[in-house]
Amino acid sequence: MVEMIEGGVTKPQGFLAAGVHSGVKYRSMDLGIVYSEVPADAFVGYTSNKVKSAPVQVMMKENSPKLSAVVVNSGNANALTGRRGMEDAITMKETAAAELNLDPAEVGVMSTGLIGRFMDMHKVKYGISKAAGSLSKGRDADASFAEAIMTTDTIKKECAAAARLKDGTLVNIGAISKGSGMIAPHMKVLHGTTLTLITTDAKLSPAFLETWQEILDDSMNMVSVDGDQSTNDTCILMANAMSGGNCADKDPEFKAALMEVMTTLARTIALDGEGATKLIEVQVMGAETKDDARKAVHAIINSPLVKSAIFGSDPNYGRIMMALGNSGCAFNLEDVRLTIKGGDMEVPILDSGAPVFQEERSVEVVRMAMDNKEVTIIVDLAIGDGQAVGWGCDLTYDYVRINAEYAT
Amino acid sequence: MVEMIEGGVTKPQGFLAAGVHSGVKYRSMDLGIVYSEVPADAFVGYTSNKVKSAPVQVMMKENSPKLSAVVVNSGNANALTGRRGMEDAITMKETAAAELNLDPAEVGVMSTGLIGRFMDMHKVKYGISKAAGSLSKGRDADASFAEAIMTTDTIKKECAAAARLKDGTLVNIGAISKGSGMIAPHMKVLHGTTLTLITTDAKLSPAFLETWQEILDDSMNMVSVDGDQSTNDTCILMANAMSGGNCADKDPEFKAALMEVMTTLARTIALDGEGATKLIEVQVMGAETKDDARKAVHAIINSPLVKSAIFGSDPNYGRIMMALGNSGCAFNLEDVRLTIKGGDMEVPILDSGAPVFQEERSVEVVRMAMDNKEVTIIVDLAIGDGQAVGWGCDLTYDYVRINAEYAT
Numbered sequence: 001m002v003e004m005i006e007g008g009v010t011k012p013q014g015f016l017a018a019g020v021h022s023g024v025k026y027r028s029m030d031l032g033i034v035y036s037e038v039p040a041d042a043f044v045g046y047t048s049n050k051v052k053s054a055p056v057q058v059m060m061k062e063n064s065p066k067l068s069a070v071v072v073n074s075g076n077a078n079a080l081t082g083r084r085g086m087e088d089a090i091t092m093k094e095t096a097a098a099e100l101n102l103d104p105a106e107v108g109v110m111s112t113g114l115i116g117r118f119m120d121m122h123k124v125k126y127g128i129s130k131a132a133g134s135l136s137k138g139r140d141a142d143a144s145f146a147e148a149i150m151t152t153d154t155i156k157k158e159c160a161a162a163a164r165l166k167d168g169t170l171v172n173i174g175a176i177s178k179g180s181g182m183i184a185p186h187m188k189v190l191h192g193t194t195l196t197l198i199t200t201d202a203k204l205s206p207a208f209l210e211t212w213q214e215i216l217d218d219s220m221n222m223v224s225v226d227g228d229q230s231t232n233d234t235c236i237l238m239a240n241a242m243s244g245g246n247c248a249d250k251d252p253e254f255k256a257a258l259m260e261v262m263t264t265l266a267r268t269i270a271l272d273g274e275g276a277t278k279l280i281e282v283q284v285m286g287a288e289t290k291d292d293a294r295k296a297v298h299a300i301i302n303s304p305l306v307k308s309a310i311f312g313s314d315p316n317y318g319r320i321m322m323a324l325g326n327s328g329c330a331f332n333l334e335d336v337r338l339t340i341k342g343g344d345m346e347v348p349i350l351d352s353g354a355p356v357f358q359e360e361r362s363v364e365v366v367r368m369a370m371d372n373k374e375v376t377i378i379v380d381l382a383i384g385d386g387q388a389v390g391w392g393c394d395l396t397y398d399y400v401r402i403n404a405e406y407a408t
Numbered sequence: 409m410v411e412m413i414e415g416g417v418t419k420p421q422g423f424l425a426a427g428v429h430s431g432v433k434y435r436s437m438d439l440g441i442v443y444s445e446v447p448a449d450a451f452v453g454y455t456s457n458k459v460k461s462a463p464v465q466v467m468m469k470e471n472s473p474k475l476s477a478v479v480v481n482s483g484n485a486n487a488l489t490g491r492r493g494m495e496d497a498i499t500m501k502e503t504a505a506a507e508l509n510l511d512p513a514e515v516g517v518m519s520t521g522l523i524g525r526f527m528d529m530h531k532v533k534y535g536i537s538k539a540a541g542s543l544s545k546g547r548d549a550d551a552s553f554a555e556a557i558m559t560t561d562t563i564k565k566e567c568a569a570a571a572r573l574k575d576g577t578l579v580n581i582g583a584i585s586k587g588s589g590m591i592a593p594h595m596k597v598l599h600g601t602t603l604t605l606i607t608t609d610a611k612l613s614p615a616f617l618e619t620w621q622e623i624l625d626d627s628m629n630m631v632s633v634d635g636d637q638s639t640n641d642t643c644i645l646m647a648n649a650m651s652g653g654n655c656a657d658k659d660p661e662f663k664a665a666l667m668e669v670m671t672t673l674a675r676t677i678a679l680d681g682e683g684a685t686k687l688i689e690v691q692v693m694g695a696e697t698k699d700d701a702r703k704a705v706h707a708i709i710n711s712p713l714v715k716s717a718i719f720g721s722d723p724n725y726g727r728i729m730m731a732l733g734n735s736g737c738a739f740n741l742e743d744v745r746l747t748i749k750g751g752d753m754e755v756p757i758l759d760s761g762a763p764v765f766q767e768e769r770s771v772e773v774v775r776m777a778m779d780n781k782e783v784t785i786i787v788d789l790a791i792g793d794g795q796a797v798g799w800g801c802d803l804t805y806d807y808v809r810i811n812a813e814y815a816t
Contacts, residue, residue, distance in 0.1 A: 303634075312812025
């Protein structure tokens, strides 16, 4: 039994959080800490961009199996900051460790914001001390932490789930994510700038890492706002076992609950893509392989022409096929079925390599389906069993505005 | 000796052209023919998109070594039109052949415009007959043909060059290209919707095909407006040998002249990218391989974040490194040198993996360099000899407007 419930990162037993204003940003909250009363097993996915931020490099090198706290700042990504950036990321860990009476190895660090500027460590250290002193539980704590890690986000990406495991244990999962631009994570476990923090009181073993990669691949790694993978993407799962009960590694209910949480976050990130007015879901089925299906989803969801057509509810479905044709995925044009869904309309588009209709009136039906807050593109390649689902958003005037003015 | 001269496709000896209004488009000219008085050796590059338009499929299948004419329509891409589309493309060839007293195999066909709609062949046939009857030489003929193949283009992409070959022969090259959106050609010889037609009175042999691919790879295939490769890209070179003289296959002056013509077209296509206000040139040098350098150029030039930053002259150079990091190209961050050029300013940005400056005043210098009609990004990876140059444009409000309203 999996149930989505009200709550955030402090929902599972033993987790506290705080968000404060350190001064890195002019006004908004910009520094947060999540803390577990007992050391938690940590499962981390990092960006696969070759240019990695200082906090990502520091975390990957240390590769701690257990984390008791994670410190996060927004406003400055601490990326492209060379040796000084590395020192600053280490200082963030050390400062939080000292404040919380922990070993620095038990403290995770994440940063998001502008690339290529040094951190103002005076402000950051002040913020860490303030946040460490105001850790608490409940919706206010969730909210302050969530706000502290946001950049151009306009929606709070938070959710929680409860699952009853096979042994009867009730476990909770809390989750928070930030990310609106530079979003096309391709996170590799151990080795996504969405910053995501998942807390759970379930008990997990190190062997859960493989399942974690699988879940990341089907959720976070299938979101794309602009096809630009960040230097800072990091996704941390902390499991502190405080629910009691057996190891949940193989429990189908736990996996289902975690997948539901991750998918909810992924869809919210896409919907809150910079300047987005619509959520686009792309479903590809019948591909030769899963990898092929993924390639096709990514090509469609990243095409600026598809994205701007959907923004304008412009029934230019040929662009979807153009993107599919560039994806490198195997298919025979004559066999491809293309359907566009929006609201309660489901419109078949292609048959035998040509549109099923040509009349202006029928094209109008496509426009009506596209004129919805959520548009689903369904592509059936009909040559195999490979399938994948991904999420993106439309390309709007506001995306351009936000990104033409970001640093200033 | 290579000299860029005034002229278009009818500049070389023996070439005639015409552009007319057939009625496929409401008002503008929409159908053109280029004709050579003697059969010309043909070298053709086609889109490598798996979804290929009907004219591309027909041309690839026939693979004629000689062409005497090329018929082109705009307003309808004749793509995603199934069997009927193939028949229509063949009818276009046959109609032109009948009007011009040619074998249909000697007639090339290209289409550009909306995808997924059937051609109105009544109008197209009328247009072909009208164009065939009004073929002529000179700047008016060049201009009418150029206009007839344009879609969202705002600049006429035309140029000509003269070269004195080693044997003393003076040859002319004339060129016309269209393309503004769905531009990221990756054309393979024999086997990019930029439509490009190059005419020359030089004498070439079939062995020139290899050089032609090399030139395409370094010119047209390095242009990207939106990273979306069209279903219709085609680039035809017609060489009718009317200049007399020896075979120019290996003549360095001829190659230089053709490369200059193709580069001029490539830069003009980028500058006239849909909604573009700036031309972006990306130079990558010191890569391990040429292929790596190409990957890096494409990643930077296709990044929506880089493109929108340049639109706003926003000195967010970290995004260039983000794009480089995602390119799959090998490099060591500490060795990368990044320079931004604009107007007469040349600003070094990176040293040892971190920006060379942090002061707001220095960042202002980057903004000033970016605030130019032409911005050059120079990346030196310092690990090898691989180099590549590519061209793109900024991402603007107008790109979104044009593409949210295209079909309507």
